[in-house]
Amino acid sequence: MECRHEANEGDQRVQALARSAQNWTLSGKKRLDNMSIEGYIPPYLDKSALRALLLEALNNAPQLGTVETYHARFDHLERGLSVDDVIHGLEREWEFDRKPDFNKDEWQWKYRIATESIDGDAIVIVIAVDTANRSFEVVTRWK
DSSP states (O other): HHHHHHHHHHHHHHHHHHHHHHHHHTTTOOOEEEEEEEOOOOOOOOHHHHHHHHHHHHHHHHHHOOOOOOOHTTTTGGGOOHHHHHHHHHSOEEEEEOOOOOHHHHHHEEEEEEETTSSOOOOEEEEEEEETTEEEEEEEEEE
């Protein structure tokens, strides 16, 4: 019986370790599990706070990979907007196109940003922001 108890205790430790490791990033930083937080909707970021988060995330983009969803990057090629247009638009001065929306399914704020492409055309970029992990993803973009 004693051996069985030790095996179960060991199994429980391994399972607990595996659960805790699920939220670690490749850089070794622990990520917040947004899906386990219910009830409290954090306030959306104002323009200056969002700008600071975007610039920080863009500076870290080479380590993190692409900042666009598959939809944003490939589903509307007829719009003639590239990743460079998106980065240009987010790095320059911009305004909110409308008040941010909270997405309860993903537990994050969605922002619509009115800005310009490299060519100076007016564009809107829709981003989903993970404030806890200081990251964002481009959901879509249009002219």
